[in-house]
Amino acid sequence: MDIYDDKGRKVVSKIIETLETYNTQTIIKK
Numbered sequence: 702m703d704i705y706d707d708k709g710r711k712v713v714s715k716i717i718e719t720l721e722t723y724n725t726q727t728i729i730k731k
Contacts, residue, residue, distance in 0.1 A: 704713045 703711055704716065706712045
């Protein structure tokens, strides 16, 4: 599923990037 912002840009990759950044601060990446 693709998510777009109000200007039609894909934001799903940005969300994933944010989640990965959060995860690496709390657990060790596998």
